[in-house]
Amino acid sequence: ELGTPDGRGRFNHFQNGSIYWTPQTGAHPVSGDILAEWSAQGWEGGPLGYPTADEIATPGKPGKVQGFEIGAMYSSANGTHAVLGMIMGKYGELGWENGWLGFPKSNEVPIKDNGRFTEFEGGNIYWSPGTGAWSVENGPLFDGWKSVGYEGGRLGFPISDKFDIPGGVQQNFQFGYITVIGDKTEVH
Structure with a gap:
């Protein structure tokens, strides 16, 4: 067991995944595609922060999701992608993966005016500091x-x-x- 670089938590790597713990989030395993993408995004020091829930199967559609401090990581036939912050809030309003947007097809992409967007199967969600998060259907x-x-x-x-x-x-x-x-x- 090792301390995390930010000093907030502890972790242990195993053959098929890792377990991360903080006093605020508790202990949660991270494995497979979600672990690989979370690692690529900088582990707990990246945009998602620490895991806050265990990975679960998505209801109604084949895939999986795991909650993190700043968003969630989805794994589906479209790959493994993070949905963050206000974009995640709008995604929830519209029914998550079972709504018309479906699963994410990209991570957040930075755009003009400090904005961001995430691509989904049925459209995109755009966010900027001045406008908030709104969907645009394909x-x-x-x-x-x-x-x-x-x-x-x-x-x-x-x-x-x-x-x-x-x-x-x-x-x-x-x-x-x-x-x-x-x-x-x-x-x-």
Whole structure:
């Protein structure tokens, strides 16, 4: 058993995984794909911090998830990816992996204005300090936003999720909005 570099906890490596402990989180095993990705991201010194739960199978879909101090690590057919902070909060609002977003397909990616996004099977979640976390669903809304340069273009970051309007849906952005009515997508 060894002390962790930050002095907060203890760990022990075994043939098929590791166990990490802190007084705040308790002892939790980390193994397999989740251990490999957590290691690649810097162990407890990386963006996730210490494990706070044991790995469990995801309900309703083949995969697994493990909770950490700052987010969760998901392992599925899309690979093993972390979902962090406010993006994780929005992911939870939308039903986790059983919602329309499905499993994550990327770790967080830094973008302009200290923003971040995570790619999922059904769309992406974008976050910036000035706008918060909002989802953009794959399909006409995403394609319309892409056509004007995503967050770096004239619309900026999303400031809402999509919502119903008469005959279609709308999504608001910092500097405009997109509507999809029938098969017609308009950027305003």
